[in-house]
Structures are given as structure tokens and as C-alpha cells.
Amino acid sequence: MKRRIGFLAMVLALAIVFTTLFGGITAMAATETRSFTNAAELFAYVHDGYNKGEKGPITITQGSLKAGVSSKTVYLVTLSGTEMVFNQSTELLTDLFSGFDLHNAYYCNVVRVITGKIPAGANLILAGHSLGGMVAQQVAADSAIKSRYNVLNTVTYGSPLLSVGNREGVVRRLGDVSDPVPFLSGRLFTNPITAIFGLNREDGGYYVRPITAHKTSYFREDLWGRYDITGTKFGSAKLTLDLSTRQFFQSPIF
Numbered sequence: 001m002k003r004r005i006g007f008l009a010m011v012l013a014l015a016i017v018f019t020t021l022f023g024g025i026t027a028m029a030a031t032e033t034r035s036f037t038n039a040a041e042l043f044a045y046v047h048d049g050y051n052k053g054e055k056g057p058i059t060i061t062q063g064s065l066k067a068g069v070s071s072k073t074v075y076l077v078t079l080s081g082t083e084m085v086f087n088q089s090t091e092l093l094t095d096l097f098s099g100f101d102l103h104n105a106y107y108c109n110v111v112r113v114i115t116g117k118i119p120a121g122a123n124l125i126l127a128g129h130s131l132g133g134m135v136a137q138q139v140a141a142d143s144a145i146k147s148r149y150n151v152l153n154t155v156t157y158g159s160p161l162l163s164v165g166n167r168e169g170v171v172r173r174l175g176d177v178s179d180p181v182p183f184l185s186g187r188l189f190t191n192p193i194t195a196i197f198g199l200n201r202e203d204g205g206y207y208v209r210p211i212t213a214h215k216t217s218y219f220r221e222d223l224w225g226r227y228d229i230t231g232t233k234f235g236s237a238k239l240t241l242d243l244s245t246r247q248f249f250q251s252p253i254f
Contacts, residue, residue: 032243033063039174039227042239043157043218046127049080053088055248057081057106057132058113063241065125065152067230074123074152076241077114077139079106081130081158089253090131098134099185101162106131107138109251111145117247118149124169125230125239126154130181130214133159133173141166155231157218160185161195172231174224175199176217178206200233202226 036042049057057080065074083090089105097104118124124145128136133156139145140154141163151169158181159173175182188195202223206213218224228235 034241034243036229036239036241038221038225039155039157039229039231040219040221040224042127042155042229043129043224045076045241046078046080046129046132046157047219049078049132049248050083051248052083053085053250056250057083057088057090058110058249058251060113060117060245060247060249061241061243062245063239065123065229065237065239067235067237072123072152074125074239075118076125076127076239077110077136079110079126079128079132079135081128081132087252087254089251091253095131095134098131098138098162099160101138101186104135105253106251107135107142109249110135110139111142113249114139114145115148117249120148121150123150123152125152127156128159129157129218130159133157134162134185137162137167137171140168140171153230155229158182158214161187161191161198164191164194170230172227173199174218174227174231175201176206176213176223177201177203178208178210178213179217180210181214200227200231 059078061076063074065072082095094104094106126136126140136154140151146168153169154171156173158175158179160182182199204213204217204223227233228237229239230237
């Protein structure tokens with residue numbers, strides 16, 4: 001009898017250990033979250049779209065935005081920039097079309113992905129680098145997006161001004177002083193004051209290295225860590241993402 005009780009106790013103990021270990025692992029997998037508090041951290045997340053076309057330049061992740069005492073469920077949409085990949089609409093022709101605020105395949109693909117994957121009425125945060133930041137501004141001004149969603153914030157890194165006057169939500173453009181790309185659009189001539197003075201600038205010390213400034217400055221927390229995830233200098237907004245919901249999407253030319 002004592003042996004039987006001892007055996008049952010051992011089985012029960014093993015069951016508790018098993019449940020604790022594997023139950024804990026399951027819980028960790030189900031709550032795979034990460035919090036972002038500054039623009040440099042968010043840029044690194046945007047940069048994952050540079051993957052040589054293996055996964056695609058567009059990502060969508062569900063999360064929550066905390067600003068002050070309010071908290072909202074949001075969908076973060078990130079867009080990487082120019083990358084020469086076969087049948088991916090991040091090539092130089094798209095730069096040209098987007099730079100003059102014209103429809104292009106990248107822009108159309110982003111609208112298609114958002115409307116197909118995000119429920120109507122949701123809150124959106126858009127973030128993009130270079131070409132991706134230009135397209136993000138076009139998306140924030142798109143009538144179909146504005147009628148179905150609440151675009152809260154658009155954050156761009158090294159991107160020119162686009163779609164001024166039509167964009168929904170708050171737009172923050174970040175640019176290193178040695179990065180010339182934020183001025184390479186037609187809006188520099190039609191709306192020079194906003195194009196120039198609407199850019200939040202920081203000096204990374206790149207001087208005669210404009211390409212390096214465009215590619216690497218925005219990773220630096222010593223520069224962009226002073227901006228929160230909405231692109232507000234000395235802001236306190238915090239974005240918490242459920243990484244298990246992250247999806248990548250292709251953006252074909254045809």
C-alpha cells in the first residue's frame with residue numbers, strides 16, 4: 001500500500017513539473033511581446049524589411065500604443081526603402097514616381113495589404129525609411145485608408161515631404177543633417193518651408209558621407225533615442241508589439 005501511494009505521489013509530482021515547464025513555455029510563446037520607446041528602436045524594426053526580397057518590404061504587427069494615460073490597440077505598418085530586387089517595387093522607378101507624389105506599385109500594394117489584413121476601424125501607425133517613408137505618407141493621404149482606418153502617426157526616416165495637406169494623423173519626418181534624401185522630392189519646390197523646416201534634424205557627424213548618413217544614422221540611440229516612437233522629441237509614447245502577429249508581405253511590380 002505504501003509503495004502504491006509513493007508511486008502515485010511520484011507520478012503526481014512529475015505531472016506538476018511537466019505542466020509547469022511546458023505550460024510556462026506555451027505561455028511565453030503566446031505572449032511574445034516587445035516594447036519600443038524611441039525612434040532608433042523603431043527604425044531597427046523597419047529595417048528588417050531589407051531582406052533581399054525573401055520576405056518582402058512590408059510588415060504588419062499588432063500591438064498597443066501608450067501615450068500619457070491613454071492606451072490604444074494599434075497595427076504597426078512598416079515599409080523599407082529602395083532595394084534592387086527582381087520584381088519588387090522598391091526600385092529606382094518607384095522612387096521617381098513616389099517623389100512626384102504619383103501612384104506606384106509599392107503604394108498600391110501597401111493599400112491592398114492593409115485593407116486585406118487589418119480590420120476596418122483599426123488604429124494605424126505607419127513607419128518607413130527613405131522610399132518607404134515616402135510611400136507611408138502617400139498611404140496616410142489615401143482616401144480608402146482614411147475612410148476605413150484611423151491613421152494616428154506616420155514616422156519617416158530620411159524621407160522627403162509628400163502629400164502635405166491630405167495626410168491623416170501626425171507626421172514626423174526625421175533626417176540626419178548629412179542625409180540629402182529628405183529634400184529629393186517635388187515638394188521642395190512647391191512647399192519649401194514645410195519641406196525644409198518640417199524636418200526634425202540631428203547631426204551624426206557624417207559630413208561628406210551622405211550615403212552612410214542615410215543608411216546608418218537612424219540606428220543611433222545617441223541621436224534618435226531622444227525621439228519617442230511617434231517621432232516626437234522628448235516625447236514619452238511607448239509601443240508594445242505582439243511579435244507573434246508580425247507578418248511580412250511582398251510588393252511585386254507586376
